[in-house]
Amino acid sequence: MMGRTIFIDPGRCIGCQACVSACRECDSHRGKSMIHLDYTDEGSSVASLPTVCMHCEDPVAPCAEVCPADAILVTADGVVQQADTTRCIGCANCVNACPFGVPKIDLQAKLQMKCNLCYDRTAYGLAPMCATVCPTGALFYGTLEELQAERPGVQVADTFVFGESEVRTGVAMVVPAERVQWPVPGGLPVVEINGKDVRR
Amino acid sequence: MTADPRAADGRTVVPLDPSLAPPGTRGFRDAGGIPADRWHADQNGETLVPTHCCFCGVQCGMYLRVDHGGKVFGVEPRNHDINRMRLCPKGINAYQQVNHPDRLTAPLMRRSRDEELREVSWDEALDFTVSEIKRIQQTHGRDAFGVLGGASLFSEKTYLVGKFARVALKTRHVDYNGRLCMVSAAGANKLAFNIDRAGNPFSDILLTDCLLLAGANVGECFPVLTQYVWGARDRGATLIVIDPRETAVARTADIHVALRSGTDSAFFNSVLNVVIEEGLTDEAYLAAHATGWEEVKANVAQYPPARAAEICGVPAEQIVQVARAFARAPKAMAFHARGIEHHTQGVENCLSVINLCTATGHIGKPGAGYGTLTGQGNGQGGREHGQKADLLPGGRSILNEEHRRQICEVWGIEESELPAAGTSMMEMVWQMQRREIRGLIGICNNPFVSLPNYAVVKEGYDTTEFHAQFDFFLSETAANAHVVFPVTIWAEDEGVMANAEARVVKHNKAQEPPAGVRTDTWAMCEIARRLGAGDKFAFGGSRDVFDELRRASAGTVIDYSGITYERLEETGGISWPCPSTDHPGTPRLFEDGTTYHTDGKIHMQVVEWHPPADPYDDEHPMTLTTGRTVAHFLSGNQTRRLGALVEQTPRPWAEVHPSHGFRNGEPVRVVTRRGSEVFPALVTEAIRPDTVFIPYHWPVPTAANALTIDALDPRSKIPEYKVCACRIEHAATIDEVPAPPVAPGHVAYPETQVSRTDPLPPTAPQGRGTSERS
Ligand code: SF4
Ligand code: SF4
Numbered sequence: 001m002m003g004r005t006i007f008i009d010p011g012r013c014i015g016c017q018a019c020v021s022a023c024r025e026c027d028s029h030r031g032k033s034m035i036h037l038d039y040t041d042e043g044s045s046v047a048s049l050p051t052v053c054m055h056c057e058d059p060v061a062p063c064a065e066v067c068p069a070d071a072i073l074v075t076a077d078g079v080v081q082q083a084d085t086t087r088c089i090g091c092a093n094c095v096n097a098c099p100f101g102v103p104k105i106d107l108q109a110k111l112q113m114k115c116n117l118c119y120d121r122t123a124y125g126l127a128p129m130c131a132t133v134c135p136t137g138a139l140f141y142g143t144l145e146e147l148q149a150e151r152p153g154v155q156v157a158d159t160f161v162f163g164e165s166e167v168r169t170g171v172a173m174v175v176p177a178e179r180v181q182w183p184v185p186g187g188l189p190v191v192e193i194n195g196k197d198v199r200r
Numbered sequence: 201m202t203a204d205p206r207a208a209d210g211r212t213v214v215p216l217d218p219s220l221a222p223p224g225t226r227g228f229r230d231a232g233g234i235p236a237d238r239w240h241a242d243q244n245g246e247t248l249v250p251t252h253c254c255f256c257g258v259q260c261g262m263y264l265r266v267d268h269g270g271k272v273f274g275v276e277p278r279n280h281d282i283n284r285m286r287l288c289p290k291g292i293n294a295y296q297q298v299n300h301p302d303r304l305t306a307p308l309m310r311r312s313r314d315e316e317l318r319e320v321s322w323d324e325a326l327d328f329t330v331s332e333i334k335r336i337q338q339t340h341g342r343d344a345f346g347v348l349g350g351a352s353l354f355s356e357k358t359y360l361v362g363k364f365a366r367v368a369l370k371t372r373h374v375d376y377n378g379r380l381c382m383v384s385a386a387g388a389n390k391l392a393f394n395i396d397r398a399g400n401p402f403s404d405i406l407l408t409d410c411l412l413l414a415g416a417n418v419g420e421c422f423p424v425l426t427q428y429v430w431g432a433r434d435r436g437a438t439l440i441v442i443d444p445r446e447t448a449v450a451r452t453a454d455i456h457v458a459l460r461s462g463t464d465s466a467f468f469n470s471v472l473n474v475v476i477e478e479g480l481t482d483e484a485y486l487a488a489h490a491t492g493w494e495e496v497k498a499n500v501a502q503y504p505p506a507r508a509a510e511i512c513g514v515p516a517e518q519i520v521q522v523a524r525a526f527a528r529a530p531k532a533m534a535f536h537a538r539g540i541e542h543h544t545q546g547v548e549n550c551l552s553v554i555n556l557c558t559a560t561g562h563i564g565k566p567g568a569g570y571g572t573l574t575g576q577g578n579g580q581g582g583r584e585h586g587q588k589a590d591l592l593p594g595g596r597s598i599l600n601e602e603h604r605r606q607i608c609e610v611w612g613i614e615e616s617e618l619p620a621a622g623t624s625m626m627e628m629v630w631q632m633q634r635r636e637i638r639g640l641i642g643i644c645n646n647p648f649v650s651l652p653n654y655a656v657v658k659e660g661y662d663t664t665e666f667h668a669q670f671d672f673f674l675s676e677t678a679a680n681a682h683v684v685f686p687v688t689i690w691a692e693d694e695g696v697m698a699n700a701e702a703r704v705v706k707h708n709k710a711q712e713p714p715a716g717v718r719t720d721t722w723a724m725c726e727i728a729r730r731l732g733a734g735d736k737f738a739f740g741g742s743r744d745v746f747d748e749l750r751r752a753s754a755g756t757v758i759d760y761s762g763i764t765y766e767r768l769e770e771t772g773g774i775s776w777p778c779p780s781t782d783h784p785g786t787p788r789l790f791e792d793g794t795t796y797h798t799d800g801k802i803h804m805q806v807v808e809w810h811p812p813a814d815p816y817d818d819e820h821p822m823t824l825t826t827g828r829t830v831a832h833f834l835s836g837n838q839t840r841r842l843g844a845l846v847e848q849t850p851r852p853w854a855e856v857h858p859s860h861g862f863r864n865g866e867p868v869r870v871v872t873r874r875g876s877e878v879f880p881a882l883v884t885e886a887i888r889p890d891t892v893f894i895p896y897h898w899p900v901p902t903a904a905n906a907l908t909i910d911a912l913d914p915r916s917k918i919p920e921y922k923v924c925a926c927r928i929e930h931a932a933t934i935d936e937v938p939a940p941p942v943a944p945g946h947v948a949y950p951e952t953q954v955s956r957t958d959p960l961p962p963t964a965p966q967g968r969g970t971s972e973r974s
């Protein structure tokens with residue numbers, strides 16, 4: 001896992017969308033938010049969780065891998081950058097490739113946009129805008145040690161399974177302690193029924 | 201742990217064990233936390249002006265980004281003690297108001313309501329206003345003219361509102377919109393402790409073992425406080441939430457009591473009943489520090505869990521669970537907000553919570569105490585210095601001769617000239633209806649959206665012969681006025697606010713006001729001058745007013761005399777009482793066990809539950825309750841104009857339980873004895889089946905307050921917003937949300953129209969739209 005990164009703790013999210021607003025204020029894609037806020041169980045619960053770019057590590061960023069124009073670069077410290085404006089042809093391959101549904105296409109500008117971990121801020125030692133403002137700490141920026149120092153006993157996972165494939169990510173998710181040995185299901189098929197893992 | 205909240209250098213340091221820092225902040229503070237001076241320096245040709253959010257009672261610190269031209273153009277989180285970089289969506293978008301195209305930049309006027317408002321010069325508007333004041337007061341007496349202030353104003357301005365009414369207009373009729381906010385808590389605190397403020401700083405939440413939130417939707421109304429709640433949870437604190445809805449914070453609570461609205465005092469009496477039954481009272485504390493305990497004890501005996509369970513519509517076991525969790529915790533805290541305060545028994549509800557804290561000895565210790573969460577930025581400060589009908593600066597009573605004499609000395613007037621106590625905001629509207637009040641100046645409030653029973657409010661305002669309104673956007677109320685004065689927004693002036701902890705913080709000026717815009721201070725002083733009271737209003741600006749306010753508060757409980765702008769800038773905030781410039785302030789009350797009553801005791805009060813004012817019957821069997829949503833602030837005059845917030849929550853909805861057979865988005869007509877309106881249904885299991893919830897930030901025909909009742913608590917005069925009888929029906933079409941009014945010649949800001957045409961409600965629970973609306 002990377003050094004300083006974002007940790008997502010859905011248990012803390014109050015769905016306030018401060019992260020969404022803050023992302024809009026960030027200079028790198030000013031005016032547009034690159035965060036999705038998902039409501040997991042509409043109609044029966046107020047639960048919500050934010051999705052930021054997970055900065056995939058292994059396999060290296062599917063979005064970047066499929067980009068025919070080599071517009072998406074991954075920095076040495078593992079940050080998957082948003083498409084280079086001079087290269088992006090707006091083909092949306094990245095949108096289809098991303099297992100988390102993160103990149104967005106501005107069709108008019110023929111440009112892909114996505115979270116670049118506020119590179120303009122993190123390069124100066126500041127936290128990304130979303131994790132800075134998140135009133136609850138559902139988005140936390142720092143190292144795993146810092147997270148665990150502040151939230152004793154917290155467990156995180158950085159591996160997600162989509163059917164047969166596993167993706168290891170640079171951004172990690174806080175999970176209930178007893179779940180940590182399993183990768184987090186990222187999509188279909190269902191891996192858990194009535195609390196029992198049905199895959200292995 | 202720094203047990204002593206007073207550091208040697210006089211700085212107010214919240215007693216905070218470093219290992220208990222709010223989640224996610226320590227790293228920022230040590231490494232990424234923005235050193236203030238580095239950011240203050242001109243980095244990219246921009247300046248960062250440290251100030252606070254203009255909205256809720258948390259008063260988060262923020263920097264406003266100011267460009268080379270001296271214009272505010274953005275926000276940067278600030279590592280202030282209160283919020284440690286965190287901001288909610290309102291705070292993040294607040295800066296967009298400053299140079300918003302809807303800003304009023306010239307006075308508007310019309311001589312009668314049949315004419316259209318037109319732009320006029322300040323002179324013309326002031327002349328007309330002053331001549332109308334004189335005409336009305338000469339014909340109908342001084343009390344025929346009233347003033348209504350606001351608790352979003354800086355304390356200097358709220359002080360000035362009270363002085364302006366009593367010294368310049370010589371009227372007894374002055375009140376403010378904090379009357380709609382937290383006066384129940386204020387009344388209860390005065391009765392019990394003889395001091396009107398929360399007992400503990402926010403940081404104490406991190407130290408508690410049991411946190412009880414009653415009628416406080418922390419996640420949406422005070423989002424930045426959630427980090428303290430989660431911080432307490434990280435340490436293993438028990439979380440108890442009392443709310444008819446499963447709010448975002450209730451979802452994570454150990455005990456969520458979804459009681460029926462309007463039954464809170466029965467619930468808390470019953471909890472105390474169980475505490476007594478199980479022998480969990482702190483008798484030593486009670487004997488030493490409380491009066492009235494025997495009476496309270498005898499009274500709560502009538503509220504066994506079985507009876508309360510019936511009244512409140514919750515399982516009796518929950519009452520027992522709450523009693524045990526709260527009373528057995530080594531340290532417990534109770535916070536409440538409008539949920540229990542907006543009732544005809546608002547004061548009693550708060551007193552029943554205080555009784556519980558007192559009986560268990562959870563008062564006046566780090567991690568143990570009580571508090572109310574103020575909805576408006578200056579909800580606390582706005583009532584401290586004489587803006588309230590019955591109060592003079594420093595919380596002095598206008599009925600007390602000694603207090604009157606003291607203030608007359610500061611103001612340089614004869615005691616005989618000082619008017620008597622006035623009436624409350626809603627009562628003033630009734631008086632307007634009855635033509636007892638014929639003229640009104642409203643300062644930064646929007647009663648057309650925020651007062652209950654809209655039909656009565658509209659009639660009251662329409663009946664007045666003259667109505668002037670101060671604002672920086674044309675509110676629904678201002679659009680109905682004869683004169684509208686364009687005044688500054690918070691970022692264009694300096695001043696102080698007191699947050700929900702009674703911590704006074706300083707707001708700084710980030711830009712010059714646009715041409716044509718004057719400060720409220722200037723406008724009030726100018727009207728006073730034209731009325732012949734100029735010598736009493738020779739203030740150059742906020743600083744001068746603050747100096748007088750400090751003097752006027754000296755020697756009272758609400759003592760500001762030791763607080764200076766310079767000290768506030770140095771410390772980041774000082775809690776009153778602060779009687780001298782070397783006094784560190786008082787973040788936590790009653791640490792030595794004495795209250796502000798002359799006997800030093802907590803005066804426990806007997807609380808008898810009684811049903812809400814609007815009775816249920818076969819036609820109106822359900823409960824309507826109202827509240828806020830995270831993207832909007834109060835009457836929405838400010839936030840309904842900001843694109844991101846409009847997009848996040850474009851319109852109100854009616855939250856109903858699935859058992860009523862509505863589909864999401866289907867039109868549901870909500871009918872009360874005041875009227876009916878149609879909202880899209882938001883179907884969720886997160887609400888009681890017998891309850892409907894509507895957020896109140898919108899005007900008619902989508903105003904929750906067209907349906908709510910104008911019944912008042914007899915003591916605090918707060919309206920019973922949180923409960924009235926209603927029924928729901930299927931309807932054909934949904935009422936459309938009108939766009940916010942704009943001044944003549946201005947074009948409605950397109951960004952705020954984006955989602956307005958969207959016929960569908962937000963589909964997500966609690967009405968928050970998805971972030972993917974495109
Ligand atoms: S800011 Fe934090 S709490 Fe609010 S929606 Fe985003 S992740 Fe959730
Ligand atoms: S509205 Fe309240 S919680 Fe939100 S940023 Fe402003 S002060 Fe903070």
